[in-house]
Amino acid sequence: MKKIVGSVVAAIVIALAFAGWLFLGRDPMSFAGGSTVALKNYKAGNITGVPTQLASADLVKRGAYLVHAADCQACHTAPGGAPFAGGFAFKLPFGTIYSTNITPDKQTGIGNYTDAQFLSAVHKGIRADGEQLYPVMPYTSYTYMTGDDALAIKAYLFTLVPVHAPAKQNRLLWPFDQRRLLMLWNVMFNQDERFRPNTGRSPQWNRGAYLAEAMGHCGECHTPRNVAYALDNHRKFSGALTAGWRAYNITSDKDSGIGDWSDQDVYLYLSTGHANGHGGAAGPMGEATDDSLSYLVPDDVHALVTYLRSVPAQASDVPRIVTTPAPASYKEGTMANGDVRGQKIFAGACASCHDWTGVSPVTGYATLTGVRAVNDPSAVNVAQAVINGVNRTTAEGKIFMPAFGEGYSNDDIAAVANYVTGRFGAKGAKLTGKDVNDLRKQATR
Amino acid sequence: MLTLTINGQSREVDVPDDMPLLWALRDHLNLVGTKYGCGIAQCGVCTVHVGGKPVRSCQLAIGDVGTRAVVTIEGVGRTANGAKVQQAWMEVAVPQCGYCQAGQIMSAVALLDSNPNPDDSDIDAAMAGNLCRCGTYIRIRRAIKKAASKSA
Numbered sequence: 001m002k003k004i005v006g007s008v009v010a011a012i013v014i015a016l017a018f019a020g021w022l023f024l025g026r027d028p029m030s031f032a033g034g035s036t037v038a039l040k041n042y043k044a045g046n047i048t049g050v051p052t053q054l055a056s057a058d059l060v061k062r063g064a065y066l067v068h069a070a071d072c073q074a075c076h077t078a079p080g081g082a083p084f085a086g087g088f089a090f091k092l093p094f095g096t097i098y099s100t101n102i103t104p105d106k107q108t109g110i111g112n113y114t115d116a117q118f119l120s121a122v123h124k125g126i127r128a129d130g131e132q133l134y135p136v137m138p139y140t141s142y143t144y145m146t147g148d149d150a151l152a153i154k155a156y157l158f159t160l161v162p163v164h165a166p167a168k169q170n171r172l173l174w175p176f177d178q179r180r181l182l183m184l185w186n187v188m189f190n191q192d193e194r195f196r197p198n199t200g201r202s203p204q205w206n207r208g209a210y211l212a213e214a215m216g217h218c219g220e221c222h223t224p225r226n227v228a229y230a231l232d233n234h235r236k237f238s239g240a241l242t243a244g245w246r247a248y249n250i251t252s253d254k255d256s257g258i259g260d261w262s263d264q265d266v267y268l269y270l271s272t273g274h275a276n277g278h279g280g281a282a283g284p285m286g287e288a289t290d291d292s293l294s295y296l297v298p299d300d301v302h303a304l305v306t307y308l309r310s311v312p313a314q315a316s317d318v319p320r321i322v323t324t325p326a327p328a329s330y331k332e333g334t335m336a337n338g339d340v341r342g343q344k345i346f347a348g349a350c351a352s353c354h355d356w357t358g359v360s361p362v363t364g365y366a367t368l369t370g371v372r373a374v375n376d377p378s379a380v381n382v383a384q385a386v387i388n389g390v391n392r393t394t395a396e397g398k399i400f401m402p403a404f405g406e407g408y409s410n411d412d413i414a415a416v417a418n419y420v421t422g423r424f425g426a427k428g429a430k431l432t433g434k435d436v437n438d439l440r441k442q443a444t445r
Numbered sequence: 446m447l448t449l450t451i452n453g454q455s456r457e458v459d460v461p462d463d464m465p466l467l468w469a470l471r472d473h474l475n476l477v478g479t480k481y482g483c484g485i486a487q488c489g490v491c492t493v494h495v496g497g498k499p500v501r502s503c504q505l506a507i508g509d510v511g512t513r514a515v516v517t518i519e520g521v522g523r524t525a526n527g528a529k530v531q532q533a534w535m536e537v538a539v540p541q542c543g544y545c546q547a548g549q550i551m552s553a554v555a556l557l558d559s560n561p562n563p564d565d566s567d568i569d570a571a572m573a574g575n576l577c578r579c580g581t582y583i584r585i586r587r588a589i590k591k592a593a594s595k596s597a
Contacts, residue, residue: 328559330570347573352501353486356570361498362486362505397463397506402485 034200063156095172208307244442279371342419379429452520462508489575
């Protein structure tokens with residue numbers, strides 16, 4: 001009897017400890033230590049809202065800047081659909097959830113939302129009818145946003161042309177289709193607390209923290225999730241698989257993170273989606289750049305860099321990046337005796353821009369040498385780039401790679417991804433056609 | 446205003462930085478020997494040499510050319526390998542319709558510049574990105590080997 005009681009007690013203690021550990025992982029800024037104060041008691045500078053340049057702009061202009069900073073558009077727009085009209089599919093292990101229409105349409109959008117209802121959605125994940133939102137809407141991040149900033153965003157959204165776009169029906173497995181259960185989840189994982197500046201850190205750091213956590217919600221893709229699918233900030237920014245693409249480790253680990261990047265390279269990558277020698281953003285990070293980060297003023301991007309640099313380094317499962325180009329002849333190098341199919345496809349479809357060395361004679365955007373995706377033995381992002389191509393519009397012009405997904409079979413794409421990671425990266429991938437088929441299904445576009 | 450070295454001459458052209466080199470060559474410099482094919486670097490028709498490398502000019506922004514010398518089909522015959530390849534092309538009578546041939550010749554010359562005696566697999570690796578819808582591949586291979594065997 002004693003034994004049984006002892007085991008039960010031990011099991012309860014372990015379960016509580018585990019729950020506590022999960023719970024403690026919810027605070028994205030706890031790594032910074034030190035003490036925090038309520039925003040109104042922070043006197044070192046303005047860290048929320050718009051940058052100084054826009055301080056006297058009208059509410060809608062300020063809202064426009066903040067809508068970009070919070071990157072509402074990327075998720076609230078379906079591929080090819082009207083901006084902010086929703087319908088973007090999130091393919092998750094337990095089903096598919098669609099983003100909703102946040103244009104001011106009164107029937108199908110948020111046209112009837114009061115300020116209080118809007119704040120409730122942004123901070124607490126509760127929509128106007130009182131139902132819970134799924135946390136694919138990153139309210140656990142937006143909860144740190146000030147009420148003023150959230151209402152500036154609302155003011156901007158209400159200037160959009162209303163689009164009639166009824167919500168698409170989510171397709172979720174039981175019990176995940178029971179929205180009420182999220183009340184419990186929220187008790188565990190939504191702090192429901194506005195941003196508290198850290199007095200031990202500089203105003204620039206605090207601005208960066210506000211932009212990264214309350215607005216840009218970087219962790220929603222770059223931080224791994226726990227068993228409850230909440231962000232596990234014990235492993236903050238150490239990389240995760242999101243929407244079929246890998247969001248890489250952006251901690252300062254020298255091998256698997258970006259510890260070897262200069263501050264200027266991080267700045268360039270965030271503001272333009274590209275830094276020479278590190279490759280360019282594609283997939284979801286390409287969208288984050290084009291819809292959000294590229295709109296930030298230089299001071300704000302520098303603040304993000306400062307904040308990012310302060311996150312503790314964590315090693316993850318990707319190797320150190322190879323920065324030496326491959327030999328000029330295909331007959332030399334690590335894959336010289338490798339997969340002939342991958343090599344043949346590379347010769348016909350890839351070599352003209354990417355070169356046999358991996359250093360593109362066309363544009364730095366097409367250089368493969370030194371790129372994290374190429375040095376990722378899972379080859380997930382290489383395969384996604386091959387399937388979906390790259391089609392970005394930036395201030396410097398169009399950045400383009402053809403999408404090969406329609407023209408090449410799954411086996412072909414696996415072969416060329418394995419070849420590319422082997423020839424130009426640290427370790428060749430072992431993708432199969434089935435893996436590529438799965439990757440096609442996971443990505444939204 | 447951009448200044449480029451094209452076929453050994455300094456040429457000025459007043460176009461936006463992000464214009465593809467192919468557009469500038471054909472529409473602004475009257476070098477129409479280089480053809481437009483797919484526009485997405487997948488057919489090889491628009492191949493020119495930039496800094497000695499074969500490059501698809503439809504995807505190269507003119508602003509990214511920098512100081513690298515550009516050689517087009519109009520100028521390649523004045524290089525040693527260019528002359529040999531063009532001679533071999535005539536002897537073998539490679540072209541059928543001819544649309545892809547400027548690109549084929551530019552890729553073939555670049556191959557011989559880096560590898561004077563290519564074997565079949567070298568030719569495959571270098572020429573795979575140049576498509577020919579008439580199917581002149583066998584004659585292309587023969588002409589490249591013939592050019593390689595010619596003394597300079």
